[in-house]
Amino acid sequence: MDKLAELDPIFHPKTVAVVGASADENKFGSRFLRALIDFGFKGKLFPVNRRGDQVLGLKIYPSVRDIPGPVDLADIMVPAAFVPGVLEDCLARGVKGAQIFTSGFAETGEDEGRALERQLQVIAKRGIRLIGPNCFGVYCPSGGHTLLPGGDFPRESGPVAFITQSGGYAVEFARLARGHGIRFSKVISYGNACDLNEADFLEYVAQDDETRIVAMYLEGPRDGRRFMRLVAEVARSKPVIVWKAGLTEAGARAVRSHTASLAGDEAIWQALFKQTAAIRVGSLEELADTTTAFLNLPPTTGRRVAVIGGGGGVSVAAADACDQVGLEVPPFPYHIQQKLRGILPPAGTSIRNPVDIGAPIVPPEVFRKALESAASADCVDTIIATQALHYVLAGTLGPHPAARRKFLDALIEIPAQIRDRFGKPVVIVLPIGGDEPEMLDAEKGRREIRDIYLDMSIPTYPTLERAARAVANVAHYYENAARLP
């Protein structure tokens, strides 16, 4: 069936009933309504509450049945016991989709909650598609719909879909994404998945032209076989990045009381990631880091990296970090080492790969030549270079304050130029450098530079470990995707 057409009323509704919004502007329902208004929802909004009245300048209807004209989507936040009744109203009114934010269903582990959730499932089969319960619902900029708190989420769409069983992570990832330059086609928090589940959403975003990269947070899939079959298929054409949580004993117990699902078996998941091109990550941070990498790195991103930085201990750790995630740090051939020998002083440096440029900060012309030499090596696919700009920003190293801006500008223009000249991706590590309160100004400058780099499609990471892992995830994906029969 065409998932796009089926779910379109949910993702691009023209009319939305907000069931549970009341005259009290501090209650969840009204705050949700305000988030939709703040976000700039373009269609019609109908607050619904048995007690009537009005809120935020809108008339409150006693029931969905009383709303004039067609309703595409119902956002439902009444207490669990009332949800089946509201859904009956929706069915009667021909509403095509509903999001049920309310919790207190199967995830409680109590008979009552489980029975209520079964009721929802039965109702869904009669002609309405459900998201939730126990979820945060959908943020879809192109449809003008957001979740709570999300009134201030970016209004522009992007190529990333995030499908998550946890509502908290929907919000956290959307926030985290800003600093990573990530924009979304859809964020979908689907909670207990009594009707629509991870497989449905994966099928949907696979067909969705807006979506180029799929990120997922999963606890226990409802429809494991179908999901795994779909992952294998979708990951051939779009990167699918999956954080599967709850695979430890304590984690599995937490999964049961969070989304009433079964976490499953580590061996099955290992097999999935081995046999498909899907990418496995282990944290929200790695999910964001890897997404940024996919957004900014080309399919030619390979596992053979040149690592450039200042301070020998850093190089050793860099080499370890690369090796541990499956990146190769090939020793440079003799002629490349000679080039580097001509640029760097003999003492306190290393020219083999990793390249130790001898100091955390070197003049732009030295940095440029080091990158040129590394990029010119045939054995190198990808360059990871550390710029310890926090020393310059904090005034500890580098030129006098008057010359600082020029010095920084000269350093920052180099990576994109090297990338374009040699056709090899360059990833920059921008260390944070210290978390004392007095380092906040330097940190402000660092975030600004990170954003300048993102504008040039140069991904940056605060540590070499995170950079290496993100590069490895991208390189492995394109390698695996090409290898599949």
Add this chain to the structure above:
Amino acid sequence: MDKLAELDPIFHPKTVAVVGASADENKFGSRFLRALIDFGFKGKLFPVNRRGDQVLGLKIYPSVRDIPGPVDLADIMVPAAFVPGVLEDCLARGVKGAQIFTSGFAETGEDEGRALERQLQVIAKRGIRLIGPNCFGVYCPSGGHTLLPGGDFPRESGPVAFITQSGGYAVEFARLARGHGIRFSKVISYGNACDLNEADFLEYVAQDDETRIVAMYLEGPRDGRRFMRLVAEVARSKPVIVWKAGLTEAGARAVRSHTASLAGDEAIWQALFKQTAAIRVGSLEELADTTTAFLNLPPTTGRRVAVIGGGGGVSVAAADACDQVGLEVPPFPYHIQQKLRGILPPAGTSIRNPVDIGAPIVPPEVFRKALESAASADCVDTIIATQALHYVLAGTLGPHPAARRKFLDALIEIPAQIRDRFGKPVVIVLPIGGDEPEMLDAEKGRREIRDIYLDMSIPTYPTLERAARAVANVAHYYENAARLP
């Protein structure tokens, strides 16, 4: 031999010759001299340079031989070829110790550098103890001596010794340490270790009353057998936290060109950490996190943790993170679950452990009761609780701005009170929450709250993963130390 007496002239010198300081204040030698002055070195400083002249108001002596009166320590930064000559002058003058910052010795991999380093070894045997070459030397607040750049390092001593083969990490760790509330007895960057090596320094800090916790960054020990024997012995009475780098293939290659040492065999190191109470860490961050944990957590810190936070996905990840580092998250007995059920709403929460309090931020009285219930469980040794205060600081959640301070104060006083009442350590996770430039104010507030917590000996971490790992390292140490024959 008594290492304290032998090395005292190096750590607590009364007179220091700075060999290589010149009239040019921008050169390394003069910047080093200025760092010593800025740091407030209390003894006499004698710049030495063949060309004489003066610098920073001090007369420059043409040679160490020309300095009037006894000299305890020589800090040497002349080019490699001149170092043996300077050491001869030192011997002639009865100087007891020297730090050689200069690089260009065995780490170059060239015959010339290796030969020069052998010369230093021969000279050392004639009656002078050497640190380096290719190092950053010693930062010792009680001796008034610092390294470069370290003129602004804290002047007060603390109980932590850091012994590092990398000079860059000496500086980075000292900086990082500030935000962690870590103060040092000694930081020792010893580079190529031509004379004094990791074993000597470990023996020294083991005898040193100022030192209660030992942190180490190691590439390749010079005296592996003696070092391992010492680690086993010292770790019985003082925590020894070791980051051993260079154990991957690429890492080992980087070690050779950094400090001219051999990284060794992973199996040998694994055995060391298995058979002794020494703690193994994998990054500078974990080294700092673990050191903070040792500084603030008691020997009763155990592996059975209660995990408290808001947002179910977070609980699942928390359970996974604890399990992965060897912490137990025991399900609470029925009566504790009932206590929690009385405090938390039935929907959207979890009372089993991890405890999902239902929202990232809850009122102080709810947070207090949740912590009380968890701390009262017999199956719990240690409490890890997340406070997503960044939502309050950024104004996204919590009370109106006028009531914010009071709300925060009420939340912040709880952990230490619970700890003191139940005699169980409490560790707080303070998430960063976002790295957009507009979140900097919230981040400033977060760092201030972190420091308030540190004043109460409550360690905080920005992520649950980091908190869990630090707690696990401490718990494992005290468990292992008690178990050793």
